[in-house]
Amino acid sequence: MADKPKVAVHKFASCDGCQLAFLNLGEDLLTLAQMVDIVHFAEAGPVNPEAAVDIAFIEGSISMPEDLERIRRIRANTRFLVTIGACATAGGLQALRNFANADEWVASIYARPEYIQSLSTSTPIAQHVKADLEIWGCPVNGRQVLAAVRSLLSGVSPWLEKDKVCMECKRQHNVCVMVAKDIPCMGPVTRSGCGAICPSFGRDCYACYGPAENPNTVALTQRLEGLGLVPEAVARRFHFITAAAPAFAEAGLRGGNMPHD
Amino acid sequence: MTEPRHIPIQVPVLARVEGEGTLELRVHDGVIEDLRLRIFEPPRMFEKLLEGREYSEVPDMVARICGICPVAYQMSAVHAIESILGVEPGPWVRNMRRVFYCGEWIQSHSLHIHMLAAPDLLGYSSVVEMARKFSEEVRRGLRLQALGNDIIRLLGARSVHPVGARVGGFHHAPKPKQVNLLLEKLHAALPDAEDLLRWTASLELPSDDQDFICVALRHAREYPMNEGRLVSSHGLDIPADQFETRFAEQQVPHSTALHCLLDGSPYLVGPLARLNLNFDHLPDSIRTLVDNLGIGFPSRNMHHSVVARAIEIVFAIREAIRLLEAYREPQLAYVNTMPRAGTGVGCTEAPRGILWHRYELGAEGLVIRARIVPPTSQNQSRMEDDLRQSLQSFGLNQHEDALRHFGERVIRNYDPCISCATHFLDLRISRQGS
Numbered sequence: 006m007a008d009k010p011k012v013a014v015h016k017f018a019s020c021d022g023c024q025l026a027f028l029n030l031g032e033d034l035l036t037l038a039q040m041v042d043i044v045h046f047a048e049a050g051p052v053n054p055e056a057a058v059d060i061a062f063i064e065g066s067i068s069m070p071e072d073l074e075r076i077r078r079i080r081a082n083t084r085f086l087v088t089i090g091a092c093a094t095a096g097g098l099q100a101l102r103n104f105a106n107a108d109e110w111v112a113s114i115y116a117r118p119e120y121i122q123s124l125s126t127s128t129p130i131a132q133h134v135k136a137d138l139e140i141w142g143c144p145v146n147g148r149q150v151l152a153a154v155r156s157l158l159s160g161v162s163p164w165l166e167k168d169k170v171c172m173e174c175k176r177q178h179n180v181c182v183m184v185a186k187d188i189p190c191m192g193p194v195t196r197s198g199c200g201a202i203c204p205s206f207g208r209d210c211y212a213c214y215g216p217a218e219n220p221n222t223v224a225l226t227q228r229l230e231g232l233g234l235v236p237e238a239v240a241r242r243f244h245f246i247t248a249a250a251p252a253f254a255e256a257g258l259r260g261g262n263m264p265h266d
Numbered sequence: 267m268t269e270p271r272h273i274p275i276q277v278p279v280l281a282r283v284e285g286e287g288t289l290e291l292r293v294h295d296g297v298i299e300d301l302r303l304r305i306f307e308p309p310r311m312f313e314k315l316l317e318g319r320e321y322s323e324v325p326d327m328v329a330r331i332c333g334i335c336p337v338a339y340q341m342s343a344v345h346a347i348e349s350i351l352g353v354e355p356g357p358w359v360r361n362m363r364r365v366f367y368c369g370e371w372i373q374s375h376s377l378h379i380h381m382l383a384a385p386d387l388l389g390y391s392s393v394v395e396m397a398r399k400f401s402e403e404v405r406r407g408l409r410l411q412a413l414g415n416d417i418i419r420l421l422g423a424r425s426v427h428p429v430g431a432r433v434g435g436f437h438h439a440p441k442p443k444q445v446n447l448l449l450e451k452l453h454a455a456l457p458d459a460e461d462l463l464r465w466t467a468s469l470e471l472p473s474d475d476q477d478f479i480c481v482a483l484r485h486a487r488e489y490p491m492n493e494g495r496l497v498s499s500h501g502l503d504i505p506a507d508q509f510e511t512r513f514a515e516q517q518v519p520h521s522t523a524l525h526c527l528l529d530g531s532p533y534l535v536g537p538l539a540r541l542n543l544n545f546d547h548l549p550d551s552i553r554t555l556v557d558n559l560g561i562g563f564p565s566r567n568m569h570h571s572v573v574a575r576a577i578e579i580v581f582a583i584r585e586a587i588r589l590l591e592a593y594r595e596p597q598l599a600y601v602n603t604m605p606r607a608g609t610g611v612g613c614t615e616a617p618r619g620i621l622w623h624r625y626e627l628g629a630e631g632l633v634i635r636a637r638i639v640p641p642t643s644q645n646q647s648r649m650e651d652d653l654r655q656s657l658q659s660f661g662l663n664q665h666e667d668a669l670r671h672f673g674e675r676v677i678r679n680y681d682p683c684i685s686c687a688t689h690f691l692d693l694r695i696s697r698q699g700s
């Protein structure tokens with residue numbers, strides 16, 4: 006027991022969906038629990054946030070003042086730090102607040118805004134501490150997290166998907182929704198890893214896996230405008246699940262004023 | 267004892283609860299003076315994030331409020347928006363939305379029973395530990411959870427933040443071959459589900475009858491999922507769009523969240539409330555099965571929630587079978603929609619209880635305002651009431667660990683989903699003022 010590698014799963018601002026990549030593993034969850042000692046995973050049972058571990062998985066973004074101190078302590082206590090999902094890796098959907106006036110928002114939702122202590126931004130983990138591996142996806146899937154555990158523990162550098170969703174569509178012989186149906190699709194700039202499930206369902210990719218490597222956002226912007234999207238609508242495409250990822254943040258700001266400014 | 271015994275049950279995070287919270291107690295002369303269920307969830311301000319977005323983007327956005335019940339968020343949203351646009355997607359979509367919801371109930375309830383509740387009842391700290399002794403029970407639970415996910419995948423491609431739902435219907439209709447494969451799995455799972463139900467009923471559950479108001483949807487003929495009037499055990503019976511005339515969210519300084527109250531009183535939503543108010547709409551076969559368990563519904567024992575979840579798993583499997591056996595592939599899986607200005611409400615039965623949405627759209631189809639009332643904020647006051655009563659009868663002189671463990675159990679029984687809290691407060695700051 007004592008020799009087993011130790012793993013922790015921590016949560017920041019998130020929907021809990023990425024943790025489900027573990028809880029939905031089925032039989033593999035029991036196998037994983039034999040391979041490693043899961044010492045902290047509040048949603049699943051064990052609570053020991055300060056324990057020294059080999060791998061700390063982080064779900065969620067930094068959005069509260071005390072998050073900063075907590076993520077530093079986690080970093081100090083772990084050998085590897087792995088961010089799971091769009092929230093932890095890019096700030097998540099809630100990073101849309103970075104483009105707006107968050108204080109005004111708080112005041113408009115809560116009758117007593119002085120009770121709310123929240124940073125005006127939602128930022129990725131790697132903006133505050135070093136991340137050894139960043140897994141994209143909203144949500145990440147079980148295959149991705151298991152592969153991360155295996156490669157980190159065996160000293161192999163983890164394999165990262167960097168292709169574009171378009172490549173995955175080609176591999177699957179999907180009909181391109183943009184070419185065949187004029188549907189504005191984010192596939193050309195979005196990172197692969199999901200299996201191109203949206204185009205397989207005949208719909209647009211909405212970029213939940215974040216920007217691919219070297220995304221040509223300028224070319225896609227022109228293409229989307231060619232399909233009849235007004236600049237604000239193009240901007241909304243980039244400012245969605247991973248709005249704060251630099252390539253998308255910039256492309257969205259270029260495309261027009263966000264209506265929520 | 268004249269000194270107040272302050273018991274800060276500072277569980278830094280509450281284990282096996284989706285999201286994070288702490289419970290704080292102040293006891294004076296053996297009486298609870300103050301009790302606070304604090305919620306750690308950082309505000310993500312979804313209602314504001316939605317402003318200025320196009321209605322077609324809403325289903326994919328609101329899914330991200332909760333990874334455990336994304337289907338519920340998508341369903342409340344599409345119904346609200348369709349009521350504004352004046353579209354009626356027809357029977358195929360209606361039936362498939364029910365199937366979709368069956369998947370989420372099965373998935374979420376199995377996860378709760380096996381990973382969150384059963385370890386409590388049997389004295390383990392986690393499902394992994396419990397699996398050493400209760401291997402078959404845990405594996406049965408994992409199979410059922412996977413089955414729920416399979417149903418969601420049929421219509422949504424993945425189980426967390428599925429991508430199939432849209433305003434007007436679904437992006438994609440499954441092929442009859444896939445439906446048949448799933449039907450086989452559903453039939454094969456029925457014995458598992460019925461065993462699970464008998465097992466939950468055989469667990470030693472505390473008998474602790476309390477007085478509380480149940481609230482759920484009620485449909486003319488069906489066990490409720492996507493449609494129905496809002497009813498209570500105390501005579502409420504209104505259409506969902508009148509929610510705001512009777513239910514109000516309040517910011518209470520001594521409390522942790524916006525508490526939603528019905529005519530000023532705490533109330534319960536979720537599987538037990540749903541079952542208590544809709545038992546007569548279960549199919550005869552399930553009613554017989556339940557009658558043989560020796561538990562009478564309606565029940566005033568909150569601990570019967572675990573049995574209620576198991577009953578709903580059996581029901582959801584049977585319902586999915588019923589609907590999928592009549593499956594026909596449609597020409598198109600959705601109806602087209604056009605933007606239109608207006609305000610609309612959607613209320614559906616999330617695994618944890620009614621989930622109420624209201625949207626105001628402009629003529630271009632952009633969201634002007636959104637309001638979301640999730641089940642957990644509705645159960646918040648009921649949870650505190652329950653804690654006050656049950657901790658008092660449990661005995662406040664107990665050791666802190668015992669109190670903590672007991673309190674956690676009471677809370678966990680509600681399956682609170684704190685991520686769902688679209689607007690929870692952080693009251694660590696409010697204490698400065700009190």
Ligand code: SF4
Nearest residue numbers: 022090091092143144
């Ligand atoms: S990345 Fe997506 S699925 Fe993961 S926690 Fe954030 S919102 Fe949830």
Ligand code: SF4
Nearest residue numbers: 199203210211212213
């Ligand atoms: S196709 Fe795009 S939006 Fe759909 S799951 Fe994949 S990355 Fe996410």
